[in-house]
Amino acid sequence: MEGGENDYGFSLTTFSPSGKLVQIEYALNAISAGSTSVGIKAKDGIVLAVEKSLPPMYISESIQKINHLCDSVGMVSSGMGPDARVLVKKGRKEGQKYWLEYQEDINCSMMTRKLAYLMQEYTQKGGVRPFGVSVLVAGFDGKVPRLYQVDPSGSFWTWKATALGKNMTSVKTFLEKRYHDDIELEDAIHTAILxxxxxxxxxxxxxxxxxxxxxxxxGFKVLTPSEIRDYLDIAN
Known part of the structure; x- marks a missing residue:
């Protein structure tokens, strides 16, 4: 008798009858329950923004969701925080290796591939599970701004604007209405907040x-709380 989808959930490398790796489905469920992240590519740069849902007793500065991978590439994630920290560490290590060899920053496409290869590797190794996180990677390829999304399967692709996390459907609908190809960075920041x-x-x-x-x-910069407050004052 053929088993159901749940019967294949314990094995990382066994496909279910419908052709899915059920462990990847579990990872995507974790992402859809994670904090909302937004990425917008403008003519002159890229914006990443994320909600920080923290219990009242947390010090907000102790949790960082947007991270530098190198001076010119940054990343935001939705999903399981510890998994994201592994990817941040990997990205920073790859950025340092590239700098030592070529004396210049790694470009956004290459950094994205390094992260995607690691995430894909975790879908086929024994003793590990897929990353329970999707990431948006922002940077430049030469003079061209890039915004990439990488999923737990290791698949990656570019966006003009997108969202991850629990409210991604409504946020994507909002971005489809607001986005235009001539958007500039300042307007993109306000759009990300909205x-x-x-x-x-x-x-x-x-x-x-x-x-x-x-x-x-x-290069890549994380705004200070006072800079964010100024943008919020304008948005309100």
């Missing part, structure tokens, strides 16, 4: 969201 407000619980402030920006001139 997108996060779709389904945001409670009052948004500089402590419960993070914003990162990437430009060709200045």
């Amino acid at each position: 997108a996060l407000k779709e389904g945001f619980e409670g009052e948004m402030n500089e402590h419960n969201i993070e914003i990162g920006i990437c430009t060709k001139e200045n």
Whole structure:
């Protein structure tokens, strides 16, 4: 008698009758319950923004969801925080190796491939499980801004604007209405804030969201709480 989908959930490398790796489905479920992340590619840069859903007793600065991978590439994730930290460590190591060999920053496409290869490897090795996280990677290929998404399967692709996490459906709908090809970085920052407000619980402030920006001139930068507060004041 043929087993159901759940009978294949314990084996990482056994496909179910419908052709799925059930462990990957579990990972995607973890991502859909994670914090909402937004990425927007503008003419002159890229914006990453994320909601920080923290219990009242947490110090918000102790949890960082947007991270540098090197001076010119940054990453945000939705899903399981510890898994994201493994990818941040991997990305930073690859960035340092590239710099030591070529004396320049690794480009966004190559960094994305390094992360995707690691994530794909964890879908076929014994003793491990897939990463319970999807990531958005922001940077440049030469003078061209890039925004990539990498999923637990190791699949990756580029976006003009997208969202991950629990409110991604409504946020993507919002971005489809607001986005245009001539959008500039400042407008993209305001659009990212408004997108996060779709389904945001409670009052948004500089402590419960993070914003990162990437430009060709200045590389990747995570905005300070005071800089975020200034943008929120304008948005309100």
